[in-house]
Amino acid sequence: MPALNRRQFLAASLGAVGSVAAGTGLGSQLWPLMGREDLVPGRTPELVLPAGAWSPAADRLTFAAVGDTGSGGRQAMAVADRMARGYQDSPYGLVTHLGDLCYYGSVEDRFDDVFTRPMRPLIDAGVAFELAIGNHDGALHHSDASLAEIDAELRLLGTPARHYTTSHGPVDFFYLDSSTPGLFGDDASVQLEWLDDALASSTNQWKVVCMHHPVYSSGAHGSTPGADELLEPLLADRRVDLVLSGHDHHYERTHPVDGVTYVVSGGGCKTTPVRPGRFTAAASSTLQYLHVDVVGDRLTGRSVRADGRVVDRFELRAREGR
């Protein structure tokens, strides 16, 4: 091996350190970041859907549930396109959005990119959107700025409040603001008491709770700390059928926990890994949305991947004792 002079030694050292740092940084940070984030802008879905093609009925409802769609990127457009194709095959009049409508900026500036463009076919078809506030919808810890962001989103979507209930056919929906301090902070009792009253007074056949942060999740964020103690007993006591959430960027369905089935449908534009836990019935790190058909006392859910493949199908029966 030739002897190195001082400059060669310095440059070679710099190159060696740089090679190690670059290899480590690319492999463990930058490439995973590129794969995880959905930064490349995507084309607007071009489908034209028949308006109002669903059939409203007292005993049936078809709806879609999706969360974490807010990139405006190619993956978000692919999921939105699949949702539009899902409407073609089985029309629905409602999308429950499980939060994180907007990443990388304020919703006032990016609403067209992250919502209007991807959802254009469904919007034009007259589909209604109902939002459960997510942590990227104004960041956590409700500062004045984040509250303004949340207010902007609610106003843009025509959503009535941060927590609210709606009724469609045989299903009552209960939307929560699950961010901190919305549900897990000092003033959590306000929303919990509201939820308890709303669930108690619900007489419809199905009760579906929609919130951004999952009570149970085996993904990157995991189960929301405190949710099992604070929320799970209430949901079980009030005989909720299904809890829909996002936050983790994967699909997961639990076995019924005290009669309640929990679903994470957060693959709206990004994917993060999931390792099935003790409560997991099905899980997949994939871009997806949930297509739900309710007919009488039977609910059928399908988690549909962006390429149309069904990654999970499940069926629930309305809980007795109403």
Added chain:
Amino acid sequence: MTVPAAAAAGYSLLVLAAVVAPAVVLESAGDRGGVRGAVGADLIGVSAAVGVPAAVLAWRGVRRTTRAGRSRTDVWIAASCGLVTVAVAASALPTVVLHATTGLPVLDADAGWPVPALWAVCLGAAVVAGEASRRGVLRWLAG
């Protein structure tokens, strides 16, 4: 093929891989999510269009300096620095630029060409940075 020629060819392949890798990462992430060919396929083509000339440039640069009688040690130290620079810049520049430009009307994906064009410009800048660092280190070593 002589050893220096083979080494230069290997080096040029590494430069090509560094330039194409970010688009492959995007495409494979899309594949895993279930959208094969919809996330990075066109960007792989663009990357190859930038990467092949970059690889030729790298090969010629190493061969020329070797033939010119420069110390092989100097040549390969400088080439290593250039490769590190192009590898990091080819991944970091598109990421930073795409993040910084989210929502800009000029990046209208529906128009087709702006996004691949931006991608190509970022990779072109990464190649220039890599070549500049290779030449700069080589010059400094000779000084």
